[in-house]
Amino acid sequence: MNRQLLGYFLTVEDLYLEYKGRLEGCGLQAGDWHMVNWVKEFKKDNSKLPTWEELKVKYKETPEKENLSLKFVKEEIGRYIRDEKLKGWIIKVAESIDSRTIDYSRVFDDVRRLNTELDFKDIEGVDVGDMYNQMVDKIRSFEQHDRVSTGLSGLDKELEGGWGKGEIAVLIAPPGYGKTMFLLNAMYSILERRKNVLFVSFELSEERLLERLYRRIARASRADIRKDKTGRIKDVLQRFFRLMKVRGYIVYRRPKTWGVEDMALHIDRLKSRGIEIDTVIVDYLDKLSLKSKDYRLGLRDLTEDLRYLSIDRNVRVITATQANRLSLTAPVITEEHVSESFGKVEVSDIVLSLGRTQKDEQKNQGRIVLLKSRDRGGRGVIIPIRMEFDKALMEDVK
Numbered sequence: 001m002n003r004q005l006l007g008y009f010l011t012v013e014d015l016y017l018e019y020k021g022r023l024e025g026c027g028l029q030a031g032d033w034h035m036v037n038w039v040k041e042f043k044k045d046n047s048k049l050p051t052w053e054e055l056k057v058k059y060k061e062t063p064e065k066e067n068l069s070l071k072f073v074k075e076e077i078g079r080y081i082r083d084e085k086l087k088g089w090i091i092k093v094a095e096s097i098d099s100r101t102i103d104y105s106r107v108f109d110d111v112r113r114l115n116t117e118l119d120f121k122d123i124e125g126v127d128v129g130d131m132y133n134q135m136v137d138k139i140r141s142f143e144q145h146d147r148v149s150t151g152l153s154g155l156d157k158e159l160e161g162g163w164g165k166g167e168i169a170v171l172i173a174p175p176g177y178g179k180t181m182f183l184l185n186a187m188y189s190i191l192e193r194r195k196n197v198l199f200v201s202f203e204l205s206e207e208r209l210l211e212r213l214y215r216r217i218a219r220a221s222r223a224d225i226r227k228d229k230t231g232r233i234k235d236v237l238q239r240f241f242r243l244m245k246v247r248g249y250i251v252y253r254r255p256k257t258w259g260v261e262d263m264a265l266h267i268d269r270l271k272s273r274g275i276e277i278d279t280v281i282v283d284y285l286d287k288l289s290l291k292s293k294d295y296r297l298g299l300r301d302l303t304e305d306l307r308y309l310s311i312d313r314n315v316r317v318i319t320a321t322q323a324n325r326l327s328l329t330a331p332v333i334t335e336e337h338v339s340e341s342f343g344k345v346e347v348s349d350i351v352l353s354l355g356r357t358q359k360d361e362q363k364n365q366g367r368i369v370l371l372k373s374r375d376r377g378g379r380g381v382i383i384p385i386r387m388e389f390d391k392a393l394m395e396d397v398k
Contacts, residue, residue, distance in 0.1 A: 151189030154383035169350035195278035202287035300343025
């Protein structure tokens with residue numbers, strides 16, 4: 001590192017406290033490390049950093065102090081640390097490739113760790129006395145700008161407008177009750193509001209999901225499509241995508257082969273092509289790859305990682321999870337029916353359940369129950385819905 005910058009770093013309290021931990025592992029020259037270690041001992045003995053003059057007495061090669069701005073010095077030190085950390089990581093990966101011992105899960109962990117280490121945002125956080133104007137204005141426009149409709153008016157009302165960015169919503173339902181249909185209807189509603197969507201499936205192939213999505217858009221069953229000799233349904237689909245002018249992507253991966261890091265990288269790749277993903281839909285949570293050997297703990301960590309993804313990439317995350325066997329005979333499915341790990345409920349911002357009685361099935365209906373809505377309440381609210389499986393359709397009861 002440039003001795004001028006190093007001198008500033010070692011004599012300015014704010015700089016030293018902010019960057020001393022980040023400098024560990026960087027490739028400073030031996031003489032520079034000697035200076036860093038001497039300052040560490042000086043501070044320990046004197047409860048303060050040395051002045052520039054005291055540094056020059058100990059290290060005569062220290063240049064004269066120049067009139068540099070603190071902002072410039074912080075940017076330069078940050079750039080130096082980034083370059084050194086990335087250089088070390090690249091060398092380590094290259095050595096692993098050469099020796100054919102590369103561990104891809106560890107590579108992803110390193111990328112995630114580096115992303116945190118190299119985030120040079122202000123460590124002080126937010127001063128609560130400085131932000132009230134912005135926050136009041138944001139709350140006033142919250143529903144209009146930060147939320148997008150679920151496609152169900154009753155649910156929108158309880159969620160103050162719909163799905164929010166920086167949040168994870170989880171639907172609990174038994175097998176065959178309509179989890180995938182719910183998620184596809186969420187995709188349809190978000191596309192309809194001109195937002196880009198990434199749908200990651202571990203259940204159904206891309207082709208089968210496309211077929212269901214197209215049936216939902218056209219409000220048509222397979223029988224309707226077979227009977228359509230005029231091309232009306234194709235016209236409906238063409239008009240929808242022409243008017244929306246948005247991108248929806250469906251990606252199928254085998255269960256347990258993709259993790260949250262893979263989704264984050266996929267979002268970044270799309271962004272590099274100029275496509276900003278607004279919403280990530282995962283079908284479904286339990287089939288993502290886990291890091292922990294403890295399945296229950298791993299599911300909680302997985303939900304935590306998805307929540308971090310929603311905040312870090314500023315997206316909405318909507319997913320589903322299996323309900324346990326007891327849910328099959330329960331009149332109302334609640335959070336106690338979530339399978340394997342209650343941590344999925346604890347971490348999520350919004351938790352819903354989807355249930356159907358025999359009477360509901362006869363009427364092509366179902367019910368969504370709001371089990372949790374962080375900061376909004378409404379727990380236990382039941383929202384009746386219309387469900388037509390042959391059209392992959394889920395909407396308000398009229």
